[in-house]
Amino acid sequence: MLWLSFTMSVAADQIFPVTVTIAALNAGGTASTVGAIFTCRWIALIVFALLGGLWADRLPRRTVMVASLGFQCCVAAVGLCGNASPWLLALLVFLVGGAEAFHRPAYQACLSSVLTPAQRPAGAALTAVSWRLGAIIGPGLGAYVVTAWSAGIGFLAVLTAYLLGLVLLLPLREPVVTPGRRASAVREIADGLSEVVRRRWVLGVIVAVALQQMLTIAPAQVLLPLVSRETFGGDAVYGTALALLSVGGLAGGLLSMRWKPDRPGLAAIGGLALYGVVPLALTWPVSPGFVDACYIAAGLGLEIFAVQWVVNLQREIPPERLARVTSVDWLAASVMTPLGLTLTGPAGAAIGRPALLAIGAVAGFAVPLATLLLRGMTRFQSDVSAFGGDSDPEAATSLKYGHGS
Template identity: 90%
Template structure:
């Protein structure tokens, strides 16, 4: 069993006085900036070289392939090594990939390789970040820390693509890759002075055994397994079709791309509000609050199936963004509480792998499904799945509180003999 020492600067509940969190969070914010500018840069570089929509789709399929291939390995090594080391190595590797883009790469195959490599590094960085976040925060600080992470992600999603498009359009794709390199490099530099809590690893097992241990932590907790399965199904049946059909509905119903861009921006605005709310709100039944927030995604296919007005579509997207971040914060905080620290990265990677498999499957099947059963029928399926799949998990034991009473693997559960009275 790993043992941890309390990190410096975590006394009390104030994040402002937690030096290690500040460094970790600022580094994460920079990595998010790089992650958001990078795809815009690659897209414009591919289009400038004569690429088509099919080319762009093939290039970004490489990211999903990388996540599927490396997700479990990323969680494994984030639990085997100091999390700071894994994050530094991942960001250093992404710096090298961004630097390669400065060479003026235009081949779709090479651009796809860059996307694959960045996605592979991301599969190591994110589980390490979530596990390190838990270790540098006290339990009282974790809700605010998870909420600030959500805020960084949403701000990056709102600002990054537009900034990337402006930089690349005003100058060149090389300048875009330079901006990505600067963001990743700054994120790396911010991590160097981070003092992660000292971890003394226990006896190592084989990689297969350690991955199996991580899967066991998921299976033994019904609420954890239930959420992972629900999110994966929702990704395939609700979220992926909505991503594909939003721009089509925007053009067919509202005569342009304005609704498409505005709805995505408002999704991020709602997410930003959800992150800010979660910094203060501590629900008595976090599972009920989180699952309800997740189920709100059913409003998106509802808005696309019956787009009665722009305002209705916009209102649904804002509400969904709010609910998603409330869910995300409650999920992360309670997962950090429930899962042993030495296995947290592996459990996080299982969650990510499930979503990474089902999302591209849903994106791929949406087109044929529209042809086979029609857009209204597909969106109706999305509405039912969006609401029903998450809400069905409330029937599982421990779901409403995101809590289960199970012993840690390897923990001695043999009753001890009473101490004799003197």
């Protein structure tokens, strides 16, 4: 039920931006208007990320997810009114992003609690499969629905998907994680940060992913459509490459359901470093096939990394702090991604596109691989004791089965 609910949420998340984009353009907006509207999502994630993790650790995770999806249903219902102004659309995007900041950490922590350690790799892989299937199917489906009917029907599809996700959560039974002693919000957020800092491999991965987002992934997102038009004379390579990135990710998720590497950290970091081939492909776009192959490899590597990262984070972090650690990861990426998107244009004008892509390629490979020098990185394992002095993170809390509400 949890995975099906997440899949519905992903479907809504993919249809929603397409619906908002077309609604904004129908209201007389420009490309700059659309860009400003979606900046609101990043602002919301940055503002609410740590609070989302905090409350997902304080309350039953199912309760947080139900509340988040219910709120997103209300936001989507506002879009059904029709003729939404760009200002209203920006507000809707901000509100949906804020709810997402609560839902995602709660989902990751709940997934860890309802699965046994042996089941967690399959659970993380299914999550990756949901993401990639949504990325492949969602935008095209959203565009078809909105183009064939109207933006209002698009918002209705979003509302329906969020509502289905909510309903699927209602019968869910989750273990109740007994929280530690309640403290101030600032202190509890600091406790989550301390779990990151105490484990060098966790801190190293979060920093590496954030830097790669800014230096490699964001510039590639901006420059791919330009390379597609200037080198290949149209947008076909742009659309195909993005679709194949998701296809590669889908393959990586399916592979990770069966593959259990002896050194999960080494496999994960190797997968993350594969994204360095993307700026190389954009620097020397010798053929559409070469670009497509590089995007498939990058997608494959990203999901191999994502599954190993999630599974080993669930193993290492005490359950009552897992959502807060997840939110720190989200916050770092949410800060650095829009920064990279914003700086790509000025940086490309200042040093030239080839130099910018060269920096992206070097960073794509070097930043993740440098983390292998950190202690415990190759195995995603630390030698610190769990909170409270127990060496087994899963024994650090008392779990009892029953309704999570």
